[in-house]
Amino acid sequence: MKRLRLTLTGLLQGIGFRPYVYRLATTHKLTGWVANDRDRVLIEIEGNEQQLIDFLVALPNNVPACGQLSDCQQYVIPVTYQQGFQFKPSLNVNSETAIFVCPDIVVCDACVAELFDPNNRRYQHPFISCCHCGPRYSVMHGLPYDRCQTSLRDFPLCEQCAAEYQNPHNRRFYAQTIACPDCGPQLTLCDNSGTPITHGQAAINDTVNALTAGKIIAIKAIGGFQLLLDANNSMAVARLRTLKQRAGKPFAVMVKSLAQAEQLCELSQIKRQCLRSAAAPIVLAQAKPHSKALLDNVAPKQALLGIMLPSSPIHHLIMAQLNSPLIATSGNRHGEPICIDNQQAFEHLNGLADFFLVHDRDILRPLDDSIIRVIADTPTVLRRARGYVPTxxxxxxxxxxxxxxxxxxxxxxxxxxxxxxxxxxxxxxxxxxxxxxxxxxxxxxxxxxxxxxxxxxxxxxxxxxxxxxxxxxxxxxxxxxQHHYAHILACMAEHQLEPPVLGVAWDGTGLGTDKQLWGGEFLQINPHGWQRVAHCRPFPLVGGFAAIKEPRRAALGLLYAWQGEVIFTDEYAPLLSAFSAVELKLLRGMLKNQLNCPMTTSIGRLFDAFSSLLDLCQISEFEGQAAMALEACAMSHSFPRAAKKCSNGVPRRAYPTELIEADGLSLDWQPLLTGVLADLNQVSHEQIAANIHHSLANWVFAVAEKTNATRLVLSGGCFQNAYLVEAIVNAEQSRQYELFRHATIPPNDGGLALGQIYACVLN
Missing domain, CATH: 3.30.420.360 (Nucleotidyltransferase; domain 5)
Structure with missing residues (x-):
């Protein structure tokens, strides 16, 4: 006989790991116990040598979905001749800081089946969950993960639920968030003043009727309130846009099933897997041609539709009665955080929502829906929240x-x-x-x-x-x-990279070490620090930050940096048609006298300028609109998808690339600009947009070759652009570089905090 103590670390709490250990131990006829520590799992097992070996071999192989076993420390301890295998109460004796906490998990297939089974006691129960699914981080007061540490502690288990909780052979064995219609939270539909109208399934039915009638419903979801409405009802959508001050910004849509998603969008296997994953994120996908009316309604002038599947039982109960997809957007006013509290929602969303579908299970922290985009066959997180945090x-x-x-x-x-x-x-x-x-x-x-x-x-x-x-x-x-240094370090941290690397940091704006507005940077990271080795040639932003909201101003600044006062002659008038004569007179004076015209090296603003020159976007209604329009224009052109390349891997149609010696290496946009202007009335805008992207991709490798770099790291908001990244990835395939880009951490400013941490690590 032999007894072992195992100390396990990893993402093990909230995933049904202790029941898994119990079943494994009893299968191998071992005695002992299992318990949660603060963020570890402790196991003692006793048996003969072969039984212990079999257990240890099997343990890491079938960890429940969403789990992660990072480490298992083994210690031989005295034999106690214990009878049976037991659950011990959580010990909470670990003096070390807890790290591994389970994110919220989408409702599982088994629970969905029970939800719609009239013979099941949880039929139509809007809070159904089990060991493998349900709220986790959003309802946790602290660690270890026990019911008394969640907002479910306000709902004592009934006799039947308690029996399931104690049954090792039940899917709800030691499942902390379980409940049923008799002992769980209650659902209520309220009017826009917060007065209750109906409860339970009647509340669901009335919600569906209101949605069908074109109403806007605020529902209390997993990580906060959402606003739901019929995505095909153009009047309801227009009303929501006005109320949320969201003129042209895309909305995400929720569909009832993967089959309905495939009716609307082109879905690769990777995108299907993302939609069906435990995180249930919004996934950006190409809309099918027959979805144009829906796309124009929810994402005007875009090629991509943000689509998601139901993430909670409440969503499933609503969607089951509807054929139309729903807009599902954050329950907040413009610029505010999402609401998580009923009273807060009644106050802040009054005037936005016609009805409120609420319940009495507290949400302890706000978690927006996460957003994923598949970029060059890699699922890339653009907004990291519900389902991913706090991994x-x-x-x-x-x-x-x-x-x-x-x-x-x-x-x-x-x-x-x-x-x-x-x-x-x-x-x-x-x-x-x-x-x-x-x-x-x-x-x-x-x-x-x-x-x-x-x-x-x-x-x-x-x-x-x-x-x-x-x-x-x-x-x-x-x-x-520094902002762009942090961008590169965020990607390095994600991949556990150490210097040296060449970082390519392209975004909208960030303060440089020279107090100028950077955004098109090449940073050489070495063990002793970093150096800016190349950047986009500067051009003026006319009106400063006003130019960020008006791409036409970025275009004006680019043209002025190229030709000066000449651009105000009749020859260039067609390029400036987005301005009135009064506006041009004012802006010309600002440029001539260098009044509020800061110089920028931003690739994001360069995208804006070209979007304006192609008349895709002159004044932005939301951040990134101009660049998104330029990418959508390029995506509609077939050339890049045909992968036509010369022998050196460079696409056959790309504007010239030129590096000049100016404050290090400067990427001269002048050949790119003159190429675009020469093509403007000769070539389709789709072809020009595609060429612009491939030209920028060539810039990356021009600098890499000049600096003798071998490892390239891409970060910054511009690398949310799948067309740009795919152009770089395709061009790299014939070259000898290691290319690193984001996947689990956003390339945008959502990753900067990680980069800031990694700066301390490297220093």
Missing amino acids: PIMLKQTIPPTLAVGAQLKNTVAIAHGHHVIVSQHLGDLEQRETAQQHATTIDDLSQFYALKPERIISDTHPDYVSSLYAQNSGLPVQTV
């Missing part, structure tokens, strides 16, 4: 307790300790007071949840960001990290 990022190096506060837009924060970094859910842009408050609240929540007291704080070098001001007022030692 830790693993580092090779160790780091003392450290807090990173991110930047201004698409903000996330991160807290790190030891070998792990916890990156928060997407928080949004910090320009509104309410979102800035949520930023501070999330920092407090992370610190308390993980029992971590940061010793230092990391922020962007921009002194006026809300996040930077938070750092300055924190009372902790502050370290700042």
Whole structure:
């Protein structure tokens, strides 16, 4: 006889791991016990040598879905001759900081089957869950993961649920979030003043009737409130756009099944897997031609549709009665965080929603729907929240307790300790007071949840960001990290890369070390620091940040940097037709006198300029609209998909690439601009847009060759553009480079907090 104590670490709580251990131990006729520690699982097993070996071999092979066994430490301890195998109460004796916490998991197929089975006692129960699915992080007060540590502690189990909870052979054995119609939360439909109307399945039925009638419904979902409405009802959609101040920005749609998704979109196997994954994210997919009316309604002037499957039982119950897809968008007002509390929703969404479908299970932290885009066959997270957070990022190096506060837009924060970094859910842009408050609240929540007291704080070098001001007022030692350096380090951290690499950081804007607006940067990262070795040739942003919302101003600045005052002659008038004579007179004076015309090296703004010159977008209604329009234009051209290349891998149609010696290497956009202008009235705009993307891809390798780089790291918001990334990946295939890009962490500013942490690691 022999007895072992096993200490297991990884993502093991909230996935049915203890019941799995119980069944495995009893199968191998072992005695002992299993218990949760703060974020570990402890096991003691006793039996003969062969039984123990068989158990240890089998243990890592069938870990429940969503789980991750990272490490298993074994210790031989005295034999106790214990009888049977037991569950012990959670010990909570681990003095180390907890790291592994299970994200929220989409309702599983077994629970969906029970949900629609009239003979099942949980028939139409809107809170059905089991060991393998249901809310996790969104309802957790703390660790270890036990019912008393969740918002389900307010709902004592009835006799039948308790029997299932205690039955080792039941799917709900030690499932912490289970409930039933007798003992679980209750669903209520309220009018727009918060007055209850109906309850239970009647509330679902009335919700469906209201949606069919064109009403907007605020529902309390897994990570917060959502606004639902009929995606085919153009009047309802127009009304929501007005109420949310969201003129042209795309909405995501929810469909009832994968089959309905395939009716609307082109879905590869990878995209199907993403839709059906445990995270149930929004997946961006090419709309089919017959979906044009729907696309024009929910994502005007776009090629892609954001599509998602039901993520909760409530969604399933609603969608089962509908044939039309629903818009499912965040339950918030413009610029504010999503609502998670019933009363908060009644107050903040009054006037937006006609009805409220609420319940009495508390959501403890807001979690937006995550967004995935498959880029060059790699699922890439663009917004990381429900279903992915708070899965830790693993580092090779160790780091003392450290807090990173991110930047201004698409903000996330991160807290790190030891070998792990916890990156928060997407928080949004910090320009509104309410979102800035949520930023501070999330920092407090992370610190308390993980029992971590940061010793230092990391922020962007921009002194006026809300996040930077938070750092300055924190009372902790502050370290700042340059914006684009943090972008590259975020991708390096994701891949556990160490220097040297050549980082390609392309985005909309970020403050450079010279106090200029950067955004088209090549950074050489070495073990001793980093150096800016190349950048896009600067051009003026006419009116400063006003140019970010008006791509026509970026085009004007680009033309002026090329030809100066000549562009205001009749010869160039067609290129400036987006402006009135009064506007041109004012802007010409600003350019001539260099008034509020900061220089930028931004590739994002370069995309804006070309989008304007092709008359795709002159004034943006939402961030990134111009670049998205340029990409959509390129995507509609068949040339890149045909992969026509010369022997050296360069596409046959790309404008010239030129590097000039100016403050290091400068990527001269002039040959690109003159090529575009020469083609403007000769070649289709789709061909020109495709050529622009391939020309930019060639820039990457021109700098790589010039600097003798072998490992390239791509990061920044521009690399959300699948057409651009695919052009780079295709061009790289005939070259000898290692190319690294984002997958689990967003390439946009949502990844900056991780990069800020990694700067401390490397330094």
